[in-house]
Amino acid sequence: MTPQSEDFSAWYNELVAKAGLVDRGPVKGTMVIRPYGYRMWELLQAELDGRIKETGHENAYFPMLIPESYLKREAEHVEGFAPELAVVTHAGGKELDEPLVVRPTSETVIGEMMSKWISSHRDLPLLLNQWANVVRWELRPRTFLRTTEFLWQEGHTAHAGEDDAMRETMLALDLYDDVATNLAALPVVPGEKTPGERFAGAARTFTIEGMMRDGRALQAGTSHYMGTNFARAFDIQYTGEEGRLEYCHTTSWGMTTRMIGAVVMTHGDDKGLVLPPRLAPHQVVIVPVGRDAAEVMPAAVELAASLRTAGVRVHVDDRTHLSPGFKFNDWEMRGVPVRLELGPRDLAAGTAVMARRLGDHPKEPVPLDRLPGMITGVLDDFQAYLLRRATEFRDANTATVDDWDSFASAVSTGWARALHCGVPACEDEIKAETKATPRCVPLNAPEETGECVRCHRPSAYGKRVIFARAY
Amino acid sequence: MTPQSEDFSAWYNELVAKAGLVDRGPVKGTMVIRPYGYRMWELLQAELDGRIKETGHENAYFPMLIPESYLKREAEHVEGFAPELAVVTHAGGKELDEPLVVRPTSETVIGEMMSKWISSHRDLPLLLNQWANVVRWELRPRTFLRTTEFLWQEGHTAHAGEDDAMRETMLALDLYDDVATNLAALPVVPGEKTPGERFAGAARTFTIEGMMRDGRALQAGTSHYMGTNFARAFDIQYTGEEGRLEYCHTTSWGMTTRMIGAVVMTHGDDKGLVLPPRLAPHQVVIVPVGRDAAEVMPAAVELAASLRTAGVRVHVDDRTHLSPGFKFNDWEMRGVPVRLELGPRDLAAGTAVMARRLGDHPKEPVPLDRLPGMITGVLDDFQAYLLRRATEFRDANTATVDDWDSFASAVSTGWARALHCGVPACEDEIKAETKATPRCVPLNAPEETGECVRCHRPSAYGKRVIFARAY
Numbered sequence: 001m002t003p004q005s006e007d008f009s010a011w012y013n014e015l016v017a018k019a020g021l022v023d024r025g026p027v028k029g030t031m032v033i034r035p036y037g038y039r040m041w042e043l044l045q046a047e048l049d050g051r052i053k054e055t056g057h058e059n060a061y062f063p064m065l066i067p068e069s070y071l072k073r074e075a076e077h078v079e080g081f082a083p084e085l086a087v088v089t090h091a092g093g094k095e096l097d098e099p100l101v102v103r104p105t106s107e108t109v110i111g112e113m114m115s116k117w118i119s120s121h122r123d124l125p126l127l128l129n130q131w132a133n134v135v136r137w138e139l140r141p142r143t144f145l146r147t148t149e150f151l152w153q154e155g156h157t158a159h160a161g162e163d164d165a166m167r168e169t170m171l172a173l174d175l176y177d178d179v180a181t182n183l184a185a186l187p188v189v190p191g192e193k194t195p196g197e198r199f200a201g202a203a204r205t206f207t208i209e210g211m212m213r214d215g216r217a218l219q220a221g222t223s224h225y226m227g228t229n230f231a232r233a234f235d236i237q238y239t240g241e242e243g244r245l246e247y248c249h250t251t252s253w254g255m256t257t258r259m260i261g262a263v264v265m266t267h268g269d270d271k272g273l274v275l276p277p278r279l280a281p282h283q284v285v286i287v288p289v290g291r292d293a294a295e296v297m298p299a300a301v302e303l304a305a306s307l308r309t310a311g312v313r314v315h316v317d318d319r320t321h322l323s324p325g326f327k328f329n330d331w332e333m334r335g336v337p338v339r340l341e342l343g344p345r346d347l348a349a350g351t352a353v354m355a356r357r358l359g360d361h362p363k364e365p366v367p368l369d370r371l372p373g374m375i376t377g378v379l380d381d382f383q384a385y386l387l388r389r390a391t392e393f394r395d396a397n398t399a400t401v402d403d404w405d406s407f408a409s410a411v412s413t414g415w416a417r418a419l420h421c422g423v424p425a426c427e428d429e430i431k432a433e434t435k436a437t438p439r440c441v442p443l444n445a446p447e448e449t450g451e452c453v454r455c456h457r458p459s460a461y462g463k464r465v466i467f468a469r470a471y
Numbered sequence: 472m473t474p475q476s477e478d479f480s481a482w483y484n485e486l487v488a489k490a491g492l493v494d495r496g497p498v499k500g501t502m503v504i505r506p507y508g509y510r511m512w513e514l515l516q517a518e519l520d521g522r523i524k525e526t527g528h529e530n531a532y533f534p535m536l537i538p539e540s541y542l543k544r545e546a547e548h549v550e551g552f553a554p555e556l557a558v559v560t561h562a563g564g565k566e567l568d569e570p571l572v573v574r575p576t577s578e579t580v581i582g583e584m585m586s587k588w589i590s591s592h593r594d595l596p597l598l599l600n601q602w603a604n605v606v607r608w609e610l611r612p613r614t615f616l617r618t619t620e621f622l623w624q625e626g627h628t629a630h631a632g633e634d635d636a637m638r639e640t641m642l643a644l645d646l647y648d649d650v651a652t653n654l655a656a657l658p659v660v661p662g663e664k665t666p667g668e669r670f671a672g673a674a675r676t677f678t679i680e681g682m683m684r685d686g687r688a689l690q691a692g693t694s695h696y697m698g699t700n701f702a703r704a705f706d707i708q709y710t711g712e713e714g715r716l717e718y719c720h721t722t723s724w725g726m727t728t729r730m731i732g733a734v735v736m737t738h739g740d741d742k743g744l745v746l747p748p749r750l751a752p753h754q755v756v757i758v759p760v761g762r763d764a765a766e767v768m769p770a771a772v773e774l775a776a777s778l779r780t781a782g783v784r785v786h787v788d789d790r791t792h793l794s795p796g797f798k799f800n801d802w803e804m805r806g807v808p809v810r811l812e813l814g815p816r817d818l819a820a821g822t823a824v825m826a827r828r829l830g831d832h833p834k835e836p837v838p839l840d841r842l843p844g845m846i847t848g849v850l851d852d853f854q855a856y857l858l859r860r861a862t863e864f865r866d867a868n869t870a871t872v873d874d875w876d877s878f879a880s881a882v883s884t885g886w887a888r889a890l891h892c893g894v895p896a897c898e899d900e901i902k903a904e905t906k907a908t909p910r911c912v913p914l915n916a917p918e919e920t921g922e923c924v925r926c927h928r929p930s931a932y933g934k935r936v937i938f939a940r941a942y
Binding site for chain 1: 554588
């Protein structure tokens, strides 16, 4: 496999295929998500879905095919998405009267339904979520990060006023921050997008940004406050308590299968994937070893059962045509957090040899009867280790810069925290020269003003902005 | 609402909308699945997904857009699906070189991937499942039963030989039988389709058929043995233990959102939905009553919490602008199995009034402290009652017939069990005259031969066939 240091992009493309996460689909830019990759998505999905429901949202399902005219009702929205649309022109053996677009996102069709369902302040807030596939035609596809079709959840909510809608926008961002940090072990930075990086049709866009191991930024989830833009375009109105007709304030927010790519690029190394236990399809793999591998199988199965009872996802590698050495490498490449080796001598001693995928712990024998009691702690420690390591990496590769040379240097390998004037033309110049774009204005950054790092005009936003090359 | 007896179809269409299960989508034949309907799908999905995984299958995800040429590789398959395809001809602002079809089912794209993934007998069986949306352009759409877009799971498996593939085909049918019978309380009849009713491209098709309350049959799940048809079309081959190259035998099987329609049409009555507890979004609704409804709210919330602890899905109707009487009707219409009324006098007596949606139990006061202990039993009884009632209805409306007049009479209101010659032209005549089609040759029917009920030629199949008008 190509080492990360030699060609990060080649390393990534080879690894996601070799580890069995994906395969190429027959249509350019599409991917097949194989069981090992899909299981990670299911684990993330279950946790995120639980949080979405706990916070009062309900799941629903809206049609995938949307009349082309709907997209055009919100001017900025159609301008942003028109170049990426896939269009159904024929169906049932005939040319359609009106072409249908495959949803690139569902604000329009959901907006249309909200206008039917909402009439009174009693119908608000309306808190909906959908798990679905969407299609955006990508010129430069990249597995998981930018694929022509991807899977996601999209939350869509309507509220009686700006305050309530903004609270919702931030609540969704908090859910994403929680999922990214505590499940995927991504130390993301939550912040607001600059106007040039906003979602097409949004009044404000918030994001969580993660740093990949090549120093680039990846947008891992976004939450949008739409103001009344979509409410006006789709006539989403309610009668207030005083009987006045008012426009709703709406939000939308999404997290996608790109999270799997983020996990690969944040934790992986030259041996392969490194999976955070909370998203690992197999948290523990048991590999029988020694000449009498068949003899230890019953004990391996018994050990697996006892670990499962302890709530652990465990897999016994019972393949008979492969050597233990091959299997060790294979499971390292596939990123399994903990490997247990079990041979006849181990068994006689009442132990298994425990090897962690990463970290300072050496391989060590552990008494079989202690394993069920200690395994959850081992996995929690591993999860915490990954987050700590990624946080240290992010901080070591983020520079606070006040002059242009330092800025250019910082964004060539990582992130720059800089003051910026907020002028779109200045953003464009920075991008043309360094490929870096403003990723976000971090929510928790201290207040600070001064001169723009590029053009020396007075800074905007009242804070430093994170700039980086991005996926 | 239109009574069932007056116009079953109008009753159904009014009810699914009024109960908040669905709304019409903007494109003809599409539906929006609203939260109350989607929750039923999620409950079914969780149970079915668990069974699919327990039996060794893994979930994956395949692209929705399929090159048109793929469909054409299996001659019967394309013939069956061509009239129903939606076709993407433009994407990314350009006309595509090859049109892409929106998947109507995924045998072709999965077949293409299987041919890449399978090379040795060690790769078999390959047991995959996908949860996805599919599009089939419907000329006569009907909510849930036949919609242009619907949700489903599709299992796709590859095996080393016919025996193994047939075991898989029957295992999937058993899963569907279990889910239909034990979750949806549909007393379905598992059986084999006659050749004229097979899936396009299948060697054998199996089905579970349920009887709706208008006497029609509904196909509630199908499982197909493909023989080597798709393996030959997509070159899915493996090297056997003796080194010979062989074609795989494949299967596919699917269950869809039409199950929600089946539940409505099997259990509903003129008051509205009747939901089996295992698929009911709310199994119990608590309605505060009396002039001091606000005063009993804390007790209602406390009762709800104690029922939740007992594992029950419970909802407190805290709407203040609606009368208790309105709420009783509303929850009856929405099919909630058990309603608990809680007023100040009940509270003073330490009781709540329990009303079941159906059955012989009168409304009765029940001590609050006994409710958590008894509620699961009440719900289980209700679930069993629905299955028993539907089974009695099915049996009362199924006639074993040996002459044409009895046949025509039986299929005008229910099902006919009849001997049939198996000749397609005779099937066609029967359909033209009565609108009835062969629904299945039941697996568990006794062996029996004789004369065809229609043409008096010798019977085929060695058993009676179920004929009915179908959805």
